[in-house]
Amino acid sequence: MRREIQGLRAVAVLLVVLFHLWPGRVPGGYVGVDVFFVISGFLITSLLLREVDRDGSVSLGQFWARRLRRLLPASYLVLAVSAIGTLLFVPRLVWEQFFGEILGAGLYVENWVLAVNSVDYLAAENTPSPAQHYWTLSAEEQFYLVWPLLVLLGIWLARRATRRSGAPAVPRRAVFVVLTVAVIASLAYSLWVSATNPAWAYFVTPARAWEFGAGALLAFAPPVARRVPVLARALLGWGALVVLLVCALVLDAGTTMPGTAAIWVVVASAALIWVEAPGLAWSSDRLLAVRPAQFLGDVSYSVYLWHWPLIILLPYVTDHALTGLDRVSILLATIGLAALTKRWVEDPVRSTRSFGLRRPLVTFGYAATAAVLLTVLCVVPRQDVARQVEHTEQVAAALAGKAPRCFGAQARDPRMHNCPNPVLANTVVPSPEAALADFPDDSRCQAPLTADPMRPCRFGTPRPGVPHLAVIGDSHARLLMTMVGQLVDAGVVTADAYLASGCPWSTAPPNPASPYLAACAEFRRKFYPRLDEHATDYDAILTTGRVTVMVGDHDTVVSGLAQAWRRVTRQGVPVLVLRDNPQDVVGGENPQFCLAEVPASEANAKCALDRHDKLDRWFDPLTLAARRTTGAKVLDLTPYYCDQDTCPVVIGGVNVYRDDNHLTVTYAKTLAPYLYRAIVASGVLPRNLTG
Secondary structure (H helix, E strand, O other): OOHHHHHHHHHHHHHHHHHHHOOOOOOOHHHHHHHHHHHHHHHHHHHHHHHHHHHOOOOHHHHHHHHHHHHHHHHHHHHHHHHHHHHHHOOHHHHHHHHHHHHHHHOOOHHHHHHHHHOOOOOOOOOOOOOHHHHHHHHHHHHHHHHHHHHHHHHHHHHHHHHHHOOOOOHHHHHHHHHHHHHHHHHHHHHHHHHHOHHHHHHOHHHHHHHHHHHHHHOOOHHHHOOOOHHHHHHHHHHHHHHHHHHHHHOOOOOOOOHHHHHHHHHHHHHHHHOOOOOOOOOHHHHHOOHHHHHHHHOHHHHHHHHHHHHHHHHHHHOOOOOHHHHHHHHHHHHHHHHHHHHHHHHHHHHOOHHHOOOHHHHHHHHHHHHHHHHHHHHHHHHHHHHHHHHHHHHHHHHHHHOOOOOHHHHHOHHHOOOOOHHHOOOOEOOHHHHOOOOOOOHHHHHHHHOOOOOOEEEOOOOOOOOEEEEEEOHHHHHHHHHHHHHHHOOOOEEEEEEOOOOOOOOOOOOOOOOOHHHHHHHHHHHHHHHHHHHHHOOEEEEEOOHHHOOOOHHHHHHHHHHHHHHHHOOOOOEEEEOOOOOOOOOOOOHHHHHOOOOHHHHHHHHOEEHHHHHHOOOOHHHHHHHHOOOEEEEOOHHHOOOOOEEOOEEOOEEOEOOOOOEOHHHHHHOHHHHHHHHHHOOOOOOOOOO
8 A cells, every 4th residue: 555645534523523623724625535545546557557467357247256355244243233222221212313313324225315314404403423424425335336347348349349340459448438428417417416416415326436536537647647757746645635635624504515616625635646756855755654644644534434323323422412521531442442343354355365255155145144133133123113203193193183172272371371281281292203204294395386486385276255365484384284274174264385495585695504595496497487477366475484494694684584585575575484382403312312311201301492492582573573674574473483592392291392403393282273363362353262
């Protein structure tokens, strides 16, 4: 192994680990994975080309078996430890997600699991799992699966050309052409999808393949470096290393990756490999060749595997957030575990001639057996949780169907005089495990809302004498639509829904870090012409939005909302704005974790939210925009969430919050009568709901 490449591996893994331990200090340290991709592409393609030069072809079985022997033992060891740690220390409410991702990692499809979740508003705020970092290994294994096939395609094309022309063809040249076409296609796709769907682009292999491919094409060029003056190579090496470090310090979570930003990282990584080792006393390869860098590069694979599960699982073990001492301890433990794994797991399996491992079919058999065992380890607890969730959902449905006195929001109805009901004192429905799945089922709305031209998602058939409403907004408006849906079922209104995740009803730009950025832009493109034409079809329009993700200066946010609403109020259509519910910052604390650890009787004593922290301290652009907009009024259901100091997480036996910001559907439904009262009190609707 070339020493400067080992040193570059050390730089890559150190950037990633420091980013995960101290993200504020190294905000772009995630570029380390891009460096790894370039290195992998170069080394694997160099290996394949040597085989082509020696044998005239590539043995797929031997190639894939070598990859399995190199990567699988340490990978599955860490996954097994992560699964056991999850069983022992992690609350059951995230078992389904955690074991699902561990299984996805073991089958090397974790990048696709995360890609699907990243564009699914129900899963986009999932708790980080101990296998989340395996998305890079999944992309790498998928590259290893496809890349030798492309090499064989190039060899086949070369032989076909030879048969046709009679002139000897050069397999390397044909392979180079095929791989170049693949790299260009991947880069073009990457740039396009990074601009249109950045959350998806970050994980999927086709958007990352060009990074491997850039290193692969470099495998055809190393002799060129030796004809470049040593001084120029040394200067280029330092320049490339500086670019990598600057990217690690300047890029951050708001940077679209892979996109154009990744080009800087890939080019710098390729340059460091290309210049090889100039050998000057001050050249960058001397720094990369120092003993600590060589050691870290040698164990970099296991360092990458171990560091993330320790970061994720330690807070569950200690029951507190990571401290500075915890982070340092994780760093040291990671290096120690990596060294042991390299010595006792990686090297023995890779080099052994025992157990028939040198035969590809035997290697595949062991790999399949390990995959089956891991699948069982993951599926059994997932099924156990699924059965429990199904049972609690049945209990919740039965209880909600009976609607006992004081159930849900009725427990805070001032007309009920505190509404005591001892039957509900030890009740929490849905349970913490089931709450994660208690979300609005509006799948039927996808077709009309994504059609071009857009059609509304209709609830009830408009008819004379029955108010016809529109509900517009983001995922919080989805829960508003759940309340309105109860009123539709009661026959007192009909409604059309215009809903898009991460897309409040506003003319201001949406959050640039949102995974729904491109989808929101497309939604607005089709939505505003539709609304301008049909606004007067509605007796009133209801809206709300998640205030903690509305970015920009306060005046811009408020003005964007007000400008959007004036497009309909100027046509005489009133806008009713529901004040947003209590919530945490993005990625904040989910109260379900607390509820999962305490008896139902102690739920609010131990888990209630602080009203000031979760509600009052947030800037409220919805209320301010309504005050600036003639024809807009505020509906405030805060008394049904909070008292003077706290916001209970269980009200009338109902679990209020699905996650750190969304209500459960069960609780939202109990709010429907009080939403109706507020609408009637606004003067917009002529009659009351008496249920």
